[in-house]
Amino acid sequence: MKILRLTTLLDFGGQEKQYLSFTEKPELLKHHYVFAAIGFGGNAEETLRERGFEVHILNQPFAIKNIANIWKVYQLIKKLKPDVVHTAAAEANFHGMIAAKLAGVKTIIGEEVGIPNHSSTAQKVFRQVYRFADRIIGVSQSVKNHLVQIKEIPASKGEVIYNPVSLPRQSPKAASEKFEIVYVGRLEKVKNVETLIRAFANSRPKDAHLTIVGDGREREHLEALSAQLQMQDQITFTGFTSEPSKFLSNADLFILPSYSEGFGIAAAEAMFLKIPVLCSKVGGIPEFVKEGENGWLFDPKNTEELTSKLTEIMAMDASVLLKVGEKGHEEVSQKFTVERYIENIEGFYHHLHHD
Template sequence: MSGQGHRRQVLHVLTALDFGGVESQMRLIADRGAASRWPRAFLAIGGGGAVLDALHRLGAEAGALGCAARIPSPAAAWALWRHLRRTRPAIVHLHGAEANFHGTLAARLAGVPVVIAEEIGIPRHSARARRTFAQLYRRCDRVVAISQAVKDSLILLGEATEAQVEVIHNPFQPQPFYWLPPRGAALELGFVGRLEPVKNPMAAIEAVAILRAQGMAARLRLVGDGSLRPALVQRIAELGLEDAVTLCGFDPDPFARLVGCHVYLQPSLTEGFGLAVCEAMSAGLPVIASAVGGVPEIINHGQTGWLLLKPDAAALADAITAVQAMDAADVQAIAKRAADHVVGRFSIPAYLARCDALYDRLALAAGVGR
């Protein structure tokens, strides 16, 4: 398809522009836009919020359609088609299942030269959904997976082939590096994430109960909010941990709440990539995380952190005990090595360079800019 008459622009489409990992990624892209060869714009199918406001403050072209994004939504597809016909971007980069579904249909009907779908997590699709997405992805110029684990899942489910999928790891915002505090009377543990079942914060709370029963003065800070909060409050009371576990709530600067922690916990049941893991490592926090999804692509067990093979409270407590038994200088060396690793490998300049190379290649094939 010829790219004549289309703007040399990438339009990023996602479900919402409020809070979340993908939304934060859009803010990073907008903030570092000068490092890319491609001008960017941003569009939410649903509502806006904090990230949309941040994009506007950065001077980015960004908006929200205000449509229900649940699949299928004819209204969402129609609104996207109208937007694409009016703005005529050369490339549409879709993020997440809802955007991939509605955006692929709308972009192809609108004649967008290049369409890229991005899978932002490990798919958990029914047989019918697998067939649907396999059909959609055949109409895309490329499918981006945010980790090798996500790519492997797409291929295993039959939604895409090896040749269709390209792995581009998510970028993240490095945190200020803090040297670990001296070991004192209490072991301070930290967790950042949505208080949802998939993030498994209950395991962290129950691990604290196990450690305290074993005589270790462990304390935990949970930064985030979500549907599990009432259940977590109840469980904390049942275990008598009111003085040991702090529910900090949502914080736009969560790692500032973890200054003074000795170990970071991420006992997730699944992770498409693991942005919070990268952020914790960059902050100099030793990380114990579940060996799920893309996390093993971030952590080299025993060298840049520790992988948890079974994400339950007992295994987590054992891992914490093992790290505490190590020499403090060795733990600090692992934390420093981890910070250097993630900052070097998953930086926003590296991400933008990978995306630009993909955009250039697909745009050339589509005749954009000729």
């Protein structure tokens, strides 16, 4: 089968990371895959090409209101003649599924990569668009449940397929007398890094250090807050890196404080490295982080709770943290390997297309 996987962008991001994990072992793939982006390309585009995959970058303004994108995607589909079109992310779902339906594609699959914050109007729009799809994949049970709850899809149309997680590269742990805490992700309001910084300052961590890996629109504000709280000597902003594992490898604790996460891939990556995780109890995270067993959870709107959890964890014996990290590794190794994802997604394609 020829399968077109269409998304909004092919640069950096969660969907791009899924594609890169999926294709890191091309010898395991049974079908012919073509990748495309409505908007611009970049890092993921280059890596996919290096791995021998056909990639198409349409370089269009990708907002949903740009209805002309439907025609552009339609032309691409008619040229490629795929058996399956699998779209992912809001703009690609909207334009791609309509185009695939108009082009007469037999099997159409959409994928919701997060918890959508749709207005009532947007819900009505996607409710109609999703009728063109044979199935809608949610990257967690939480995502599927949300789509059903807001009535964008019936339960029978939803399918849960967890993201693949590439094994992060383990680097030697640098010697440090401090308790090392690491956050990896975008510096945007939804990631709630301000609450993390305030909780870290409130915990009065004399022998702890926080590394914030990533970049975004909130960086200047967060650096100013760090200085205002007189924590600049204990908080380091690294900026963006394509290899966050070199910072993760030094961590005694990984924290993901987001207000919303469809899956929580950064937490899963830390768990693959046997690093204990402290995460907000939102989206798909509680589906693999179990409180007090292989990690800890907190309410992202409750700074006091995060402060308390941080203080408690930093005081724990190293052997306790080691055990939690090992249990986390066991959990993600059973659920999120690239091999398991390939088996799940290719079986799903085969079943739908030949049903």
